[in-house]
Amino acid sequence: MSTVDIKRVVIIGAGQAGGETAQRLRQGGFEGDITLIGEEPLPPYQRPPLSKAYLLGDLSIDRLFLRPASTYQEERIAFLPSTRAVWIDRANKRVRLEGGREIPFDALVLATGARPRKLPLVGADLPGVHVLRSVSDVDAMRPAFVAGARLAVIGAGYIGLEAAAVARKLGLEVTVIEAAPRPLARVTSPEVAGFFLDEHTRHGVRFVLGGQPALIKGKNQVTGIALADGAEIAADIVIAGIGVTPETSLAQHCQLEIENGIVTDEHCRTSDPGIFAIGDCAARPIAHFDRVCRLESVHNAVEGAKIVAATLLGHEHAVEAPWFWSDQYDLKLQIAGLFQGYDRLVLRGVMADRAFAAFYYKGEKLIAVDAINRPAEYLGAKMLIQTGRTLPPDVIVDTSRPMKELVANAR
Amino acid sequence: MPKITYIEHSGKEHVVDAPEGQTVMEAAVKHAVPGIDADCGGACACATCHVYVDPQWVSKTGEASSMEQSMLDFANDVEDTSRLSCQIKITKDLDGLIVRLPKSQH
Incomplete structure (x- = not known):
């Protein structure tokens, strides 16, 4: 299909990737219909501050929004919050929403993101056990984030360590439990991981490395974590920071190619040329690195949006090398x-x-x-x-x- | 509310209501001023919110921190009054501020 035939773009997922796609299409001169479907009640917002300034209480919610909610209407972007897409009809190019409404598309963008992994443990559903992915996750844990409370973080990745740093700043007692022998094992070298381990230790964070949580304890509220070796860690709040699973179920049901994320080419096109996939849910060939990767980052979300907008508008776009950041203390x-x-x-x-x-x-x-x-x-x-x-x-x-x-x- | 004028490289002007406490970058992005990308959302991580502060306003916006200065060293077309707009906080004193945008952020 030539790009001039595209009059209706539907974007499933209103996170940073989906939100940026809608904006960049409009700013780039696309005049057709744009529909942006999001499961959350909020307009597209930035997730990185959730484990940093927003958790600390330093940032009001409106400052998280990519753009004020009113701009979507002003720019003729049909933003559908609290809305779930349940089916993609590839043959007839329609997306079906929960409740039965169908939206036709000429181009579809899947920006469905990722789901935090839940602890595969008894007690994982107890009140006081949290994940950290959305505004509502943080709002739910914030009231308990008070000086003296005991926080256990399961998983020493960037999000877990950022939350630990915020908690120390607020005066919580913090224990980080990590199954690997060192923190940040998946994302950096032993040398840099060792530096962050020392920094957190100096700030009063206790680490249980090689720790295997076996059970979340508590009756009506979490009270602690039992480890496989019999040790017990008392906790009023638990944050599970054990990674995410790409949200690929819609793509799977309509038989798009999936391998650790929805597989795309360098233009973010899936195995169906009318359907694109970007952000945390997608895996594309990474320029400058001869391999296909699914990256979980703001840069990757924004890059995907830029690539799709450029492809649909017929513009040139130079891809950046991947970049990331983390703030701790x-x-x-x-x-x-x-x-x-x-x-x-x-x-x-x-x-x-x-x-x-x-x-x-x-x-x-x-x-x-x-x-x-x-x-x-x-x-x-x-x-x-x-x-x-x-x-x-x-x-x-x-x-x-x-x-x-x-x-x-x-x- | 303070007003800030952003002048695109083409000369096109945007006058924007800018709430105190936010940054010069945020006010631009929230009003869709083209030419400020701010991919990182203000974490001083991407150097894509480069602006030139009007010389008359430099004393009021203050100076770049060493972190910001290091980032600016790698931006394109840097001048004496270059700043990262995510690092300029909006105050009453900045009512009327004028900033110009570079040709490109990348």
């Missing part, structure tokens, strides 16, 4: 690239200064950076990765030369 971690498969790690700066960057190499190629309170190293490395350049490890460690100068001379 006064530490800003900025990540560019994908570190998986590295064979050499080089530090620029020293950890003791709480401002350093870990550069990841595969052979001679620079593939990623974890920059802690080092924004120049982050942006410099991102630029190198995007342009396919590298810097030799013995050059990158030389802190007497500013990053900008090194990048300017890189090949």
